[in-house]
Amino acid sequence: MFKKGLFSVTVLIFLISAIGTCFALDMGNDRKGKYTYRKVYKACNARGEVDSAKPPISPDAKTQAQWTRAFEKKDFADFGCKAEWDALSADELADIYAYLYSHAADSPSPAKCK
Numbered sequence: 001m002f003k004k005g006l007f008s009v010t011v012l013i014f015l016i017s018a019i020g021t022c023f024a025l026d027m028g029n030d031r032k033g034k035y036t037y038r039k040v041y042k043a044c045n046a047r048g049e050v051d052s053a054k055p056p057i058s059p060d061a062k063t064q065a066q067w068t069r070a071f072e073k074k075d076f077a078d079f080g081c082k083a084e085w086d087a088l089s090a091d092e093l094a095d096i097y098a099y100l101y102s103h104a105a106d107s108p109s110p111a112k113c114k
Contacts, residue, residue: 028091033099036092044081056080059103060110067104071097 037055045053057079062070070076071093076085088096103111 027101028094028096028098030095030098030102032092033095033097036088037096037099040079040081040084040088040096044084047083049081049083058111059100060105062100062104063106064101064104067097067101 038053041050041055042053044050050056059067070078074093076082079085101107103109
């Protein structure tokens, strides 16, 4: 009886952690997002559209709710470099969103682009 209960609890913990992992993947990878966000502006700078390869908007420029609204509306006009933003895949956008959201002004670890 004890072994059956222990097995059931182990399976339940595994299922809960697997479900949690699935939901975490929907947000994207913030490390990849940081790289992709910077890559967008390097390409834009190489094309001559912007003066600096440094992204113009730091993650801490907005709150988490503001980043969520911007990405839900797919409103990237403030970022400039329209051609590069239009070329991004859904996964790349999710990664950039994860980066900006995770380091927003009201997040536990706000960050500026360096």
